[in-house]
Amino acid sequence: MAKKGKADRQDKVARRATAENGPRIGVYVCHCGLNIDGSLDCEEVAKYASSLEGVVLAKDSMYTCSDAGQEQIKSDIREHNLNRVVVASCTPRLHEPTFRAACVEAGLNAYLFEMANIREHCSWVHLHDRQGATEKAKDLVKMSVARARLLQPQVETEVPITPRALVVGGGVAGIQAALDLADAGYKVYLVEKEASIGGRMAQIDKTFPTMDCSICILAPKMSEVGRHPNIELMTLSEVESVDGYIGNFHVRVKKKPRYVTDDCTYCGDCIKDCPQHMPNEFDCGLSTRRAIYSPFAQAVPATYLIDMDSCMNKHGIVACDRCYQACQHKCIDFSQQEEILDLDVGTIIVCTGSDVYDPTPLTELGYRRFPNVITSLEFERLINAGGPTGGNLIRPSDKTVPKSVGFLQCIGSRSKRSNPYCSNICCMNTIKDALLIREHWPDTKIYVFYMDIRAFGKGFEDLLMRARREGVVFIRGIPGEILQDDNSYSLKLIGENTLLSKLYEYEVDMVILSVGIEPRKDSAVVKRLLSLPSMADGFFMEAHPKLRPVDTPTGGIFLAGCAEGPKDIKDSVTQASAAASRANILMAKGKVTVEAITARIDPERCTGCGLCARVCPYGAILVDEETKVATVVEAACTGCGACCPECNFGAITMRHFEDHQILAQIDALAESDAGGKILAFCCNWCSYAGADFSGVSRIQYPAEVRIVRTMCSGRVDPKFVEYAFAKGIAAVLVSGCHIGDCHYINANSQTEKRVQRLWRKMARLGLNKERLRLAWISAAEGMRFSQEISALKEIVEKITPEEIEKGIEAFAPKRLPKGEHPDEATRPV
Amino acid sequence: MKFWRLPLDAEEQIIPVGRLFIIADRCKGCNFCIEFCPNKVLEASPDFNRKGYHPPVMKPNHECNNCGLCEVICPEFAIYSTVEEKRRFTEVDLVRYEEMSSGEGKGEQE
Numbered sequence: 001m002a003k004k005g006k007a008d009r010q011d012k013v014a015r016r017a018t019a020e021n022g023p024r025i026g027v028y029v030c031h032c033g034l035n036i037d038g039s040l041d042c043e044e045v046a047k048y049a050s051s052l053e054g055v056v057l058a059k060d061s062m063y064t065c066s067d068a069g070q071e072q073i074k075s076d077i078r079e080h081n082l083n084r085v086v087v088a089s090c091t092p093r094l095h096e097p098t099f100r101a102a103c104v105e106a107g108l109n110a111y112l113f114e115m116a117n118i119r120e121h122c123s124w125v126h127l128h129d130r131q132g133a134t135e136k137a138k139d140l141v142k143m144s145v146a147r148a149r150l151l152q153p154q155v156e157t158e159v160p161i162t163p164r165a166l167v168v169g170g171g172v173a174g175i176q177a178a179l180d181l182a183d184a185g186y187k188v189y190l191v192e193k194e195a196s197i198g199g200r201m202a203q204i205d206k207t208f209p210t211m212d213c214s215i216c217i218l219a220p221k222m223s224e225v226g227r228h229p230n231i232e233l234m235t236l237s238e239v240e241s242v243d244g245y246i247g248n249f250h251v252r253v254k255k256k257p258r259y260v261t262d263d264c265t266y267c268g269d270c271i272k273d274c275p276q277h278m279p280n281e282f283d284c285g286l287s288t289r290r291a292i293y294s295p296f297a298q299a300v301p302a303t304y305l306i307d308m309d310s311c312m313n314k315h316g317i318v319a320c321d322r323c324y325q326a327c328q329h330k331c332i333d334f335s336q337q338e339e340i341l342d343l344d345v346g347t348i349i350v351c352t353g354s355d356v357y358d359p360t361p362l363t364e365l366g367y368r369r370f371p372n373v374i375t376s377l378e379f380e381r382l383i384n385a386g387g388p389t390g391g392n393l394i395r396p397s398d399k400t401v402p403k404s405v406g407f408l409q410c411i412g413s414r415s416k417r418s419n420p421y422c423s424n425i426c427c428m429n430t431i432k433d434a435l436l437i438r439e440h441w442p443d444t445k446i447y448v449f450y451m452d453i454r455a456f457g458k459g460f461e462d463l464l465m466r467a468r469r470e471g472v473v474f475i476r477g478i479p480g481e482i483l484q485d486d487n488s489y490s491l492k493l494i495g496e497n498t499l500l501s502k503l504y505e506y507e508v509d510m511v512i513l514s515v516g517i518e519p520r521k522d523s524a525v526v527k528r529l530l531s532l533p534s535m536a537d538g539f540f541m542e543a544h545p546k547l548r549p550v551d552t553p554t555g556g557i558f559l560a561g562c563a564e565g566p567k568d569i570k571d572s573v574t575q576a577s578a579a580a581s582r583a584n585i586l587m588a589k590g591k592v593t594v595e596a597i598t599a600r601i602d603p604e605r606c607t608g609c610g611l612c613a614r615v616c617p618y619g620a621i622l623v624d625e626e627t628k629v630a631t632v633v634e635a636a637c638t639g640c641g642a643c644c645p646e647c648n649f650g651a652i653t654m655r656h657f658e659d660h661q662i663l664a665q666i667d668a669l670a671e672s673d674a675g676g677k678i679l680a681f682c683c684n685w686c687s688y689a690g691a692d693f694s695g696v697s698r699i700q701y702p703a704e705v706r707i708v709r710t711m712c713s714g715r716v717d718p719k720f721v722e723y724a725f726a727k728g729i730a731a732v733l734v735s736g737c738h739i740g741d742c743h744y745i746n747a748n749s750q751t752e753k754r755v756q757r758l759w760r761k762m763a764r765l766g767l768n769k770e771r772l773r774l775a776w777i778s779a780a781e782g783m784r785f786s787q788e789i790s791a792l793k794e795i796v797e798k799i800t801p802e803e804i805e806k807g808i809e810a811f812a813p814k815r816l817p818k819g820e821h822p823d824e825a826t827r828p829v
Numbered sequence: 830m831k832f833w834r835l836p837l838d839a840e841e842q843i844i845p846v847g848r849l850f851i852i853a854d855r856c857k858g859c860n861f862c863i864e865f866c867p868n869k870v871l872e873a874s875p876d877f878n879r880k881g882y883h884p885p886v887m888k889p890n891h892e893c894n895n896c897g898l899c900e901v902i903c904p905e906f907a908i909y910s911t912v913e914e915k916r917r918f919t920e921v922d923l924v925r926y927e928e929m930s931s932g933e934g935k936g937e938q939e
């Protein structure tokens with residue numbers, strides 16, 4: 001409490017300091033080369049800006065983010081005594097930190113800086129509407145200036161970073177990340193869901209392009225993880241919950257028992273008498289295992305385990321003790337229990353990897369009907385010396401060595417019927433497999449049926465050339481159908497050679513389907529636990545595809561390996577080391593400042609009703625039953641703002657996203673031609689990023705829309721919407737993360753309720769409900785954003801002036817609660 | 830992952846198949862064997878025994894694997910098993926695995 005009081009005082013001092021000479025705003029309009037200036041008139045926008053209230057100077061420049069651009073801002077702040085800065089350029093998600101830093105260097109509080117996004121949200125999405133784009137850019141600048149006038153300096157709190165890391169997933173990426181951080185001296189918890197670490201790389205035989213033995217290069221790393229004094233390896237474990245924030249995550253892990261103690265010497269005596277037999281998942285079901293087993297010889301930890309779901313004792317009664325009897329060291333312990341472990345970590349690296357495509361739905365290929373049609377992953381187990389056949393390539397139907405094989409490429413990739421993307425590794429994997437067959441059985445005829453061969457990486461083309469030289473036949477065109485000869489179990493491939501435009505028929509003994517890579521079936525669980533955004537294809541999304549490729553949008557959480565997208569081992573390891581180094585940077589600093597975007601409650605106005613506490617997803621609001629006053633625990637508040645609209649007494653202030661700041665933006669946009677405009681509320685994490693993504697993808701949509709950013713859609717107060725209609729704005733979009741994906745756990749469920757309430761109210765007042773739209777748009781759904789705007793544009797075109805008038809009357813300012821009157825609120829400080 | 834192929838080493842597996850002996854007239858219907866059989870292969874017979882109880886019977890298409898638990902827990906010495914034969918790994922085992930991994934087997938545990 002004492003600390004908070006001090007912060008309040010500091011705020012007040014800072015407020016007075018800036019209030020003394022009124023707002024003195026500098027506006028900088030960036031050309032971004034031709035990126036912005038190519039489709040709107042930056043000079044005109046700057047000229048317009050200089051006419052706005054409070055603006056002391058307005059300039060346009062080629063690259064505002066360049067050193068020269070930043071220096072200009074800094075010297076202007078000093079020379080012209082600026083106390084607010086507005087930069088109209090790209091998305092704040094990219095350069096807000098850059099410009100804030102420049103302001104701070106010149107002595108201006110970072111929170112007195114504001115950005116207008118005239119690139120992603122304007123020039124790039126209205127490439128062919130110079131007039132419309134220029135008008136929109138002016139509006140966006142006007143809105144930013146209006147907001148800037150009311151900005152307050154804020155004091156950020158510093159929090160310490162726990163110098164421990166959590167790595168989720170123990171494939172090659174997770175192994176690398178864990179080792180890097182452990183070697184740097186940090187304690188690392190490695191959580192792996194399976195019985196052993198190793199992931200896909202442990203399953204495959206050789207690795208392209210160098211043809212090293214996969215397990216031979218992986219196993220030493222796996223044992224190093226097992227031995228490393230700084231790594232605590234948890235297998236059969238899954239993350240149950242994650243709370244907290246950058247530097248201070250609290251993670252709960254559920255660890256299933258192995259029922260075999262660490263004294264196990266890995267002798268394997270226990271398995272002989274186990275009566276329970278089942279397919280071995282590690283070998284893709286091509287071999288059997290018992291209920292007590294080890295998935296593969298090099299497994300780490302090197303102890304056996306009991307799969308209790310298939311053990312006879314699964315009902316909790318010891319019906320069988322054969323393994324116990326067989327084990328000389330008495331390491332079998334049926335009494336082990338599931339454990340829940342609570343970990344405090346500063347950083348998290350997600351390396352959950354990928355699944356492979358199941359080709360069953362492509363019925364024409366006969367997978368599951370014909371025994372000699374196998375997948376490339378099954379092939380890896382077949383040709384692996386440690387696999388079920390000791391490395392002998394045989395056909396499953398009669399266990400003979402095939403004399404001819406056909407590889408089918410792009411199975412489950414690059415197709416509307418399965419996954420639309422290229423899986424990145426299967427071309428090279430097939431070339432590797434073809435060469436392996438050549439090496440061991442030189443007389444085998446090998447055909448590769450492909451659409452395109454993508455040999456883009458270092459050493460890849462050489463390998464392809466070698467395969468061609470060694471007589472592997474490449475045929476362009478994937479077979480449309482596979483038929484089986486029911487006597488010989490040989491397969492006939494029918495298709496069209498698209499280079500020759502000729503039909504073909506080939507007969508082969510065995511077919512290998514080069515299956516693509518998919519997100520893990522259960523990746524939605526991790527996604528929800530860590531509030532990670534994902535692309536339309538389901539892979540996790542990076543904070544920035546080029547500049548922050550291993551960061552997630554959530555501070556302190558990083559990504560590596562196939563969880564982010566299909567990639568080979570080299571790229572997975574590169575990313576893992578990058579992610580580890582990003583985590584290291586944070587932890588080495590030891591502390592981090594958290595944004596001053598938190599809620600504050602005015603004890604004078606608060607009645608202690610507790611409505612706000614009920615909606616806070618983080619339980620950050622405590623109501624003192626005696627004093628009848630609610631307070632916000634600043635360290636727990638994440639700044640979603642979901643609480644603000646709940647308060648009937650206007651007692652909650654959401655710092656940096658205050659009511660009057662947002663209302664001022666609405667005022668600014670409504671000043672001219674309100675009846676033709678669309679106001680879109682976008683949340684920082686999903687829909688605003690989705691709108692950015694439309695820009696990056698240059699998806700065009702109508703220029704009538706103006707975006708107001710809030711951290712969460714839960715911040716959108718119904719009174720903002722009503723105010724917009726009262727000002728005659730034609731349509732309002734409220735948008736946020738998909739339900740279940742909210743960056744603030746479930747704050748967007750409040751959004752949904754509030755919008756529904758607004759719709760009911762509009763219906764009651766006889767207003768057209770279509771003027772208010774609710775949309776869930778993820779960061780990857782640029783197309784979706786543009787579609788929502790186009791849909792609203794159609795509605796706006798149909799709206800009559802009478803309808804607008806009706807809205808103005810219905811929501812006239814007199815209906816706003818006392819103390820919230822916009823005229824009062826938007827008056828400059 | 831659904832497995833549909835017989836493992837390549839299916840032929841080499843030797844799985845014990847138990848033969849159950851039920852002395853129906855000794856049974857007093859406590860149902861311990863039915864309840865605790867780990868493979869859930871028993872059910873109560875619709876018929877009465879001489880004492881008026883429903884003794885256990887093997888469910889159709891189920892297989893005992895001679896763990897011997899029923900023999901140990903039966904208070905009336907009315908049930909026991911022996912190993913009569915051994916068999917290979919077959920499709921039946923695949924189906925059983927499928928049921929287990931799809932959660933049917935797991936559900937019983939809770």
Ligand SMILES: Cc1cc2nc3c(=O)[nH]c(=O)nc-3n(C[C@H](O)[C@H](O)[C@H](O)COP(=O)(O)OP(=O)(O)OC[C@H]3O[C@@H](n4cnc5c(N)ncnc54)[C@H](O)[C@@H]3O)c2cc1C
Pocket residue numbers: 168169170171172173174191192193194196197198199200201204206207208209237238239351352353354355356376377380425429432520526560561562563567568569570572
């Ligand atoms: C058939 C095939 C052949 C290939 N051949 C080559 C090759 O020759 N050369 C090459 O460079 N690359 C090859 N690759 C690609 C290579 O396998 C991948 O690049 C690499 O395995 C990616 O490593 P990863 O750690 O990201 O993921 P994975 O190897 O998938 O490991 C992820 C790990 O995370 C665990 N996990 C998943 N979810 C959770 C959870 N929720 N909680 C805890 N743990 C979890 C998994 O159990 C697994 O251990 C091949 C891939 C396939 C499918």
Ligand code: SF4
Pocket residue numbers: 273274275276290291292306310311312313320321322323324
């Ligand atoms: S106790 Fe379970 S794991 Fe051990 S032998 Fe019996 S069935 Fe197999």
Ligand code: SF4
Pocket residue numbers: 409410411413414421422423424425426427428452453454514516
């Ligand atoms: S890597 Fe090759 S086989 Fe795989 S999806 Fe891409 S083009 Fe198709």
Ligand code: SF4
Pocket residue numbers: 598599615616617618619620621632636637638639640641642643644
């Ligand atoms: S609802 Fe959001 S803004 Fe309000 S106290 Fe909770 S976390 Fe902070």
Ligand code: SF4
Pocket residue numbers: 855856857858859860861862863884885902903904905906907908
């Ligand atoms: S345990 Fe024995 S007495 Fe009880 S039901 Fe089974 S056979 Fe009958």
